[in-house]
Amino acid sequence: MIQKLSAFLAAASLLLLQSVSVASVDAPPASFSDETKACVACHKKRSLGVVQQWGDSKHYRAKVGCYECHKADAGDVDAFIHEPKKVGANKPISIIVSPKDCSNCHEKEVEQYTSSHHSQGGRIIGSLDNLLADVVEGNRAMVTEAFPQGVSAAVVNGCWQCHGSRVEVLEDGSLDPATWPNSGIGRINPDGSRGSCSACHSRHKFSVAQARQPENCGKCHMGPDHPQIEIYTESKHGIAYQANKDKMNMDRSKWIPGEDYDAAPTCATCHMSATANQEVNHDVGMRISWNNRPAISVRPETTDAKMGLPGAHVDWETRRDSMKDVCTSCHGDSFVENFYVQYDGQIELYNNKFGFPGLALYNAAKPLLKRPYKFANHLDFVWFEIWHHEGRRSRHGASMMGPDWTQWHGNYEVGKHFYGTYIPELEELIEENLHCSTPEKRAAAENLKAILDQVLNDEFVVIDVQSGEEKFSTGHLWFNGKMNKDDAERRMEEREEFIKRYGGKTDK
Ligand code: HEC
Ligand code: HEC
Ligand code: HEC
Ligand code: HEC
Ligand code: HEC
Ligand code: HEC
Ligand code: HEC
Ligand code: HEC
Numbered sequence: 001m002i003q004k005l006s007a008f009l010a011a012a013s014l015l016l017l018q019s020v021s022v023a024s025v026d027a028p029p030a031s032f033s034d035e036t037k038a039c040v041a042c043h044k045k046r047s048l049g050v051v052q053q054w055g056d057s058k059h060y061r062a063k064v065g066c067y068e069c070h071k072a073d074a075g076d077v078d079a080f081i082h083e084p085k086k087v088g089a090n091k092p093i094s095i096i097v098s099p100k101d102c103s104n105c106h107e108k109e110v111e112q113y114t115s116s117h118h119s120q121g122g123r124i125i126g127s128l129d130n131l132l133a134d135v136v137e138g139n140r141a142m143v144t145e146a147f148p149q150g151v152s153a154a155v156v157n158g159c160w161q162c163h164g165s166r167v168e169v170l171e172d173g174s175l176d177p178a179t180w181p182n183s184g185i186g187r188i189n190p191d192g193s194r195g196s197c198s199a200c201h202s203r204h205k206f207s208v209a210q211a212r213q214p215e216n217c218g219k220c221h222m223g224p225d226h227p228q229i230e231i232y233t234e235s236k237h238g239i240a241y242q243a244n245k246d247k248m249n250m251d252r253s254k255w256i257p258g259e260d261y262d263a264a265p266t267c268a269t270c271h272m273s274a275t276a277n278q279e280v281n282h283d284v285g286m287r288i289s290w291n292n293r294p295a296i297s298v299r300p301e302t303t304d305a306k307m308g309l310p311g312a313h314v315d316w317e318t319r320r321d322s323m324k325d326v327c328t329s330c331h332g333d334s335f336v337e338n339f340y341v342q343y344d345g346q347i348e349l350y351n352n353k354f355g356f357p358g359l360a361l362y363n364a365a366k367p368l369l370k371r372p373y374k375f376a377n378h379l380d381f382v383w384f385e386i387w388h389h390e391g392r393r394s395r396h397g398a399s400m401m402g403p404d405w406t407q408w409h410g411n412y413e414v415g416k417h418f419y420g421t422y423i424p425e426l427e428e429l430i431e432e433n434l435h436c437s438t439p440e441k442r443a444a445a446e447n448l449k450a451i452l453d454q455v456l457n458d459e460f461v462v463i464d465v466q467s468g469e470e471k472f473s474t475g476h477l478w479f480n481g482k483m484n485k486d487d488a489e490r491r492m493e494e495r496e497e498f499i500k501r502y503g504g505k506t507d508k
Contacts, residue, residue, distance in 0.1 A: 029063050036065025038086040053204040064105070069097045078190040080173030095175060096167060098189035102197050109197075112282035115310045119194040121186025122164040123307075133159050136375045146176035160184055162220040164196065185220065209251040214241065217267040224389045226293075227409070231402030232267065240264035257329035270326050277325050285309075287323040289316040290347055292395040295387040296355040297347050298465060339401075346398035346406065348466055350391055353475045354414055356462035357455045358386055361426055364451050367444040368429045379429075382421050390414045419479055426452055456480055 032040075043066070044051050054060055059069075067087075072079035072094040079092035087093070099119075103110035113119055124130055138152025146168035156165070156178050164184025168176035187196045199220075200211045210216060218229030232238040241248070244263035252260050256274050271284045281287075285304065290297045300319060304311030320340070327336040362383045369377045375384075394410025397403065426448065433445035454460040460473040477483045483491075 029065075029068070032063055032065050033067050035067035035071070035087055035091055038083070039066035039070075042083065042086060050204050057205045057207070059206060067091075067093070069101060070094060076191060078167075078169045078173060078175070094190075095180075096189055096191075097198075098191050098193045099195050099197055100189070100191050100193040109280075109282045113195055113197070114193075116283035117285050117303075117307070117309070118185045118199075118283075120307055120309070121162070121184060122166065122188045122194065123186065124159060124163050125166060125188075130155065130159065131374060142178065144176050144178045145170050147178055151178050164188065164194075207251075208253075208255075212250050212255065212266055212268040212273065214238070214266045221267070225392055226396060227393060227405060228267070228396060228400065231397050231400045231405045234404055235401040237264050237401065241266060257326065262330060265326070265330070270323065275326055275329055278322060283311065285311055285319070286314065287319055287326065289320040289323070290395075290399070292347070292392060292399065295359050295391070296351050296465065297395060343398050344466060347395055348464065350394055350411075350414070351465055352462050352471060352473050354391060354418055355387065357451075357460050357473050357476075358383060358418065358422070360451055360460070361422070361448070361455065364444070364448040365426055365429055368433050368441060368448065379422075379425050382417060382425065386414055386417050386422065390417065423452070423456075423479070457482070 040051055054066070059065075070093040072092045074090070074092055076092070076094055078094040078096055080094070081089065081091075082093050084091075099110045099113060133154040134152050138154035140150030140152065142153040142156065143150045160179075160182060162184055164187030165179040165182045166188040167182065167190055168179045169190050170176055183196045183199045185196065185199045186194055187199075188194060189196075198206075200216055201207070202210055214229060214232055221228035222230060233242075241264040247263050248261045248266075249255065254260060254274075256276055257265060257269055258276060271287055272281055274280045285300055288300055291300045291303050294303075299316045301312055301315055304314075324336050324340075327339070362379075365379060366372075369379060371377055374380055390410060390413035393405050394407075394414060397405030397407075397410050430445050430449045430452070433441045434449065436442060436445075451460065455473060456476050456479055458472050458474045458477050461470050462473050463469070464471045477487075
């Protein structure tokens, strides 16, 4: 009863003190705590850089010191007693400052982050996708205390630095070097919480201005399989950003497009920041209407449901409306509507022409491959790059207005490898096995041939993700010189118009 009463009083006082951010003991202190003073006095000599950065931060101004962030409960696995004479013998600290630690004062941000795909980035550890860096590229030669059997250095230095490691605490409370330093987006922390706020809020300034910069996201959102920073740099938005960096007011507390800046949007503007109608949102999935990572694009609520995230209940239309609200801070409604028609067109093209058929062909080819392990055959790499690199680039490019990434790094590469490598290699597999002595192989070759024939004759049926309708995968007839008559005639008409328009045969 007493507990209930005090809970009620706490709730009531929260209501009364709405403008005060927190009511817990971890609220920013009125003045620097004695523990923090001790940390600062000594660390000024040891690591002046840390103290200086903190001195420049909003935390310093709010009297949130070293101890307020690094303090730990005695029961925490990574708690250790540090300089007991100065700090106190019963005042353990930890090196890791996890989202749970930040949540003492920033509950809303942590809740949103924890609901997002970002917090799930560490799920790749041990997953099938990890095969590449674990086995294909790596070995187990890197041995540390937490990994007596060894761990792949490719995973440690590659995947984990973006996706996050599982931080392993050693007997003496120190952290295993294979797992820390690490600020991966979905890091699994010793206290069980997910992620790392310093993935975007670099310590010890925790500057919002830095987090708003595109380069901040570009640490991870780059490269052949998700070149978002490169696409942005190519886009009109990236150009306008470069030209007007100094007019963006990045360090304002309130940062609303149209009100506080209008020159250009950054990644944060579109995916996270406030607008005149929306608050800042630390769930970066809340404004995207497609998940373009899989071999076939799907709606984000579908993947959220698979991961057990609350986003399972937020449909793609709602998310798209939230994004449109960002765009219309600077653009007119019909401009934005038309953009989405262009973008959806590219998703449908890739999904239906290459994604669905490509995946079906790969699955049908598997029983015929020389080696039964993924990435042990050339064909494994060909299909992987078609969807995971090139097919993504075509979709990502269109989603963020980077035409070169859509075309030459995207659709062109998809077409080149689909027709120039993939199909010829599939045809070879069919030829090798169609008349072989093993009945299973013969059957598999017949099956693969049947699917390939359907695809090349525009008779392969797909379920269009956008409309839910059955459609044919079209656009393959040309490959065997079977382009249908109407299409061929239309192309001829276009040729004639071209010649009329430019007078004579002035083809480039
Ligand atoms: C009397 C000096 C002294 C005081 C007081 C002190 N530290 Fe340290 N701290 C050090 C030294 C020296 C190191 C480096 C130890 C090493 O190299 O392993 C260190 C290391 C650290 C580390 C990194 C540990 C690692 O293994 O990377 C953290 C985090 C840290 N201190 C935080 C704090 C906090 C928070 C406080 C206040 C609660 C504090 N320190 C108070 C001297 C001090
Ligand atoms: C707002 C919270 C916050 C405050 C305030 C804070 N730290 Fe940290 N500190 C962090 C975070 C986050 C990390 C990164 C650890 C991780 O990956 O979880 C960190 C890491 C460290 C490290 C180890 C990393 C390195 O670069 O060597 C040291 C040492 C450290 N802090 C010392 C201090 C000292 C000294 C102060 C006070 C002057 C301080 N911290 C204030 C959040 C904070
Ligand atoms: C003890 C309470 C407390 C803890 C713990 C804490 N903060 Fe803060 N934080 C504050 C206060 C207070 C402010 C200042 C608010 C203001 O001035 O508007 C702040 C401001 C911020 C800002 C805004 C900075 C800016 O430039 O506007 C960021 C980002 C931030 N904190 C991130 C973190 C992260 C990440 C952690 C954990 C690693 C953390 N904080 C831990 C209390 C805390
Ligand atoms: C440069 C940072 C970086 C590295 C290194 C990296 N990734 Fe990623 N990974 C990302 C980003 C960013 C995304 C999300 C891309 C997007 O949304 O378009 C992602 C997405 C993924 C996904 C899809 C997740 C989903 O929800 O669909 C998987 C699986 C994945 N990565 C596995 C790996 C593996 C395994 C490695 C190492 C072999 C690796 N990644 C290396 C940054 C990285
Ligand atoms: C993907 C990058 C990213 C990560 C990870 C991230 N933040 Fe932020 N955060 C931002 C950006 C960008 C802003 C600035 C939003 C804006 O434009 O006002 C911000 C703003 C903030 C603010 C200022 C208050 C506000 O609403 O404007 C706080 C506090 C904060 N973050 C805390 C956290 C905490 C705590 C975590 C870890 C749970 C975290 N952030 C993780 C990018 C990130
Ligand atoms: C430390 C690496 C890292 C940083 C920094 C980072 N991201 Fe991510 N991001 C990822 C990874 C990994 C994923 C894929 C997570 C998954 O689904 O497993 C991802 C996914 C996303 C998604 C897809 C979300 C969804 O629900 O499908 C968006 C949008 C996104 N990030 C935007 C941003 C923005 C904007 C920033 C900068 C403000 C940023 N990211 C910074 C690693 C990062
Ligand atoms: C002008 C607004 C805008 C800017 C600026 C912007 N994006 Fe996007 N982003 C979008 C739109 C629109 C989509 C597609 C949304 C949808 O599917 O409905 C998208 C999609 C994404 C996705 C999802 C990709 C996937 O695989 O499903 C990621 C990740 C992402 N953006 C990251 C970034 C990063 C990182 C930056 C900065 C380098 C950035 N964005 C800049 C508007 C923007
Ligand atoms: C902060 C303002 C701002 C926001 C928010 C914004 N844009 Fe833009 N947008 C611009 C500016 C500035 C240009 C460049 C105009 C020019 O170069 O003439 C531009 C150009 C464009 C272009 C023309 C691309 C080209 O190459 O011709 C498209 C399409 C576009 N934006 C779509 C969007 C979409 C969709 C969103 C929301 C997802 C969005 N914008 C959000 C400011 C913004």
